[in-house]
Amino acid sequence: MxxxxxxxxxxxxxxxxxxxxxxxxxxDHSEAGPPGAPLLVIRNRRGLRRILWRPGELGLARAxxxxxxxxxxxxxxxxxxxxxxxxxxxxxxxxxxxxxAAASGPGWLRGALTLAREPEAREAVAxxxxxxxxxxxxxxxxxxxxxxxxxxxxxxxxxxxxSHHYDVGNDFYELVLGPxxxxxxxxxxxxxxxEQAQHDKLDLICRKxxxxxxxxxxxxxxxxxxxxxxxxxxxxxxxVAVTLSREQAAYGRKRIAEAGLTDRVEIRVQDYRxxxxxxxxxxxxxxxxxxxxxxxxxxxxxxGMAEHVGAARYREYADDLYALLAPGGRLLNHQxxxxxxxxxxxxxxxxxxxxxxxxxxxxxxxGRTVGLLEDAGFxxxxxxxxxxxxALTLRAWVRNLEADFxxxxxxxxxxxxxxxxxxxxxxxxxxxxxxxxINQVLAVRTPESGTxxxxxxxxxxxxxxxxxSERA
Numbered sequence: 001m002x003x004x005x006x007x008x009x010x011x012x013x014x015x016x017x018x019x020x021x022x023x024x025x026x027x028d029h030s031e032a033g034p035p036g037a038p039l040l041v042i043r044n045r046r047g048l049r050r051i052l053w054r055p056g057e058l059g060l061a062r063a064x065x066x067x068x069x070x071x072x073x074x075x076x077x078x079x080x081x082x083x084x085x086x087x088x089x090x091x092x093x094x095x096x097x098x099x100x101a102a103a104s105g106p107g108w109l110r111g112a113l114t115l116a117r118e119p120e121a122r123e124a125v126a127x128x129x130x131x132x133x134x135x136x137x138x139x140x141x142x143x144x145x146x147x148x149x150x151x152x153x154x155x156x157x158x159x160x161x162x163s164h165h166y167d168v169g170n171d172f173y174e175l176v177l178g179p180x181x182x183x184x185x186x187x188x189x190x191x192x193x194x195e196q197a198q199h200d201k202l203d204l205i206c207r208k209x210x211x212x213x214x215x216x217x218x219x220x221x222x223x224x225x226x227x228x229x230x231x232x233x234x235x236x237x238x239x240v241a242v243t244l245s246r247e248q249a250a251y252g253r254k255r256i257a258e259a260g261l262t263d264r265v266e267i268r269v270q271d272y273r274x275x276x277x278x279x280x281x282x283x284x285x286x287x288x289x290x291x292x293x294x295x296x297x298x299x300x301x302x303x304g305m306a307e308h309v310g311a312a313r314y315r316e317y318a319d320d321l322y323a324l325l326a327p328g329g330r331l332l333n334h335q336x337x338x339x340x341x342x343x344x345x346x347x348x349x350x351x352x353x354x355x356x357x358x359x360x361x362x363x364x365x366x367g368r369t370v371g372l373l374e375d376a377g378f379x380x381x382x383x384x385x386x387x388x389x390x391a392l393t394l395r396a397w398v399r400n401l402e403a404d405f406x407x408x409x410x411x412x413x414x415x416x417x418x419x420x421x422x423x424x425x426x427x428x429x430x431x432x433x434x435x436x437x438i439n440q441v442l443a444v445r446t447p448e449s450g451t452x453x454x455x456x457x458x459x460x461x462x463x464x465x466x467x468x469s470e471r472a
Contacts, residue, residue, distance in 0.1 A: 003030025007131055008042070014124035021081045025072065038078035041070040045133040052128055053137035061352040064422055065141040065415045075425050083429075143415040145359040152360050153310040155271055159244050161359040162308065166245035170224070172411040175404055176397050176420065181224040181251070184304035184334060185390040185438045194396040197389075202230040205301055208382070208442050209330050210453070211235040215298040218242070218324060220272045221305025225252025225265070232264045237299075242270040272305075276320035295324040295445075303334040306369070310362050314369075318376035327447035331378060333369070334440045336390075340365040357423045366439045378443035382458050387437040394428035 002010075004026035012020050022040045023033030027047075031039075042048055047068025051059045060082070063069035071078040145164050150157055177183055178194055186197030187204050205227065211217060213236030219228050222241025225248075231237045243249055252267040268275075279296060300321050309317045321331055341347055349362060370380050401408055401421055409417040430436045444452050 004028045004131060005030040005032040009033050011124040011128050015121050038081050039072040041072050043068050043070065046138050048132040049135065050138055052132055058351040058355060061356065062140055065143055065356065065418050067414060076429060079426050079429055141415045143413065143419055144355050148359065153313045162244040164359050165357060167247045168412045168416055170247055170251045172408060175408050175411065176401050178400060180226060182226045183223055185386050186393040188389050188392050202227050205332050206231050206235050208332050209299040209301065211237050211299060216296060218297040218300045220300060220302040222267060224248050225255050225267055227301060227303065228265050229255060229259060232261050239265045241267045242272060242275055244269065244271060272320055276324060279324055295326050297324050298326055298329050300325055300331045306333060306335040307361050307363060311364060314372050315375060318373050322376045322378060322445055325445040327445055328453050329445050331443045332440060335369060336363055337366040337369065337437050337439055338363040356419045363436065370441060373441065373443050379446040379452060380441060380443045381452060381454055382442040384440045385437055386440065387431050390438045391428045391431035394424045398424050
């Protein structure tokens with residue numbers, strides 16, 4: 001009798017209507033599939049049931065997170081190949097937010113959708129279900145976000161979404177991110193280290209914002225406080241960072257105290273909308289006394305936060321940040337973007353990312369982001385694409401995680417550690433393949449006089465950084 005792997009490969013190819021591009025090892029230790037191809041390990045029948053009951057990305061992800069599915073060998077190579085099973089090539093030129101190479105075959109999703117009208121495929125699925133064993137669909141792993149109710153991007157729902165991702169243990173994030181505790185794209189030089197690249201990214205943001213001693217900086221989605229600490233220590237600003245993660249805030253406050261900067265840096269557990277509401281109330285009081293006023297901040301940074309805002313709320317987000325800036329103040333918006341679609345209404349949130357990584361997160365093309373910032377009144381002065389830098393950053397984080405994976409699993413949970421390994425590796429491929437990008441948008445609340453305050457050569461901050469590097 002043929003081993004389980006032989007039957008899975010043969011039946012799977014009947015379902016897909018194409019050769020399976022991976023090799024399979026099953027729970028009975030049998031192997032089948034093309035020699036030398038990435039090796040997919042199905043550890044038990046439950047893993048096969050997960051894949052069959054939810055064909056496509058989410059079924060594979062659930063099996064992976066639960067430990068029912070694994071890859072023996074190079075994870076990046078396996079994800080590159082598996083992308084062809086999970087996604088279709090988009091005839092409109094769009095691309096999935098998650099995964100590696102472009103899909104070129106019929107795809108697992110199409111195979112699933114054609115079962116109803118393809119007798120041979122129906123028979124193959126029936127055989128696979130028999131091989132997977134009896135039973136109802138296995139419940140999702142506990143790491144999957146709970147079913148959400150109510151409107152997207154309300155304050156209460158956003159708090160829960162942020163907590164799902166960020167409140168998983170600061171020790172775990174220290175292991176993955178390294179001493180910098182910066183959870184966003186670094187700014188690399190050839191042969192550089194992660195720590196140096198993160199330092200350079202923080203400094204690049206400060207240079208673009210033209211921070212000077214005594215200015216007020218607001219960092220929206222301030223994480224563990226790395227940017228406000230750098231800005232206060234190196235540029236002498238007074239800084240406020242806001243985050244919805246209580247674990248991040250506690251960690252950041254401890255760092256501030258240890259650095260002796262509590263008189264200049266504050267971290268609040270607060271939403272950007274609450275900051276804007278407080279300032280609107282204060283401004284109304286000031287105007288009532290006959291004094292004109294702008295926002296209280298000379299500069300605002302938003303680094304890796306805008307992806308949580310949502311399309312429906314983005315104009316409100318842009319309006320709020322504009323109102324919080326003083327005339328002439330600068331905004332640095334550092335945000336992941338996706339490729340545009342011919343039909344933007346067809347965009348849907350990635351299943352795995354939504355269920356396990358960033359619940360309710362949404363990506364938009366950079367052109368739409370720029371347009372909404374301009375609609376709010378900003379003058380957009382510079383857009384810098386850092387796509388390759390994020391790929392390098394993610395690969396560095398994956399190396400950190402893989403180097404001490406057993407400890408990472410103890411610090412959070414085995415499933416959570418597997419989620420992070422999968423999402424970071426797949427995202428690295430997505431950046432490398434130009435499926436998604438990352439952009440720093442520099443915008444100014446330009447006053448009526450039209451004086452932007454920017455240098456004639458807008459890359460002056462880069463020239464300054466290069467000169468400093470050469471002198472070091």
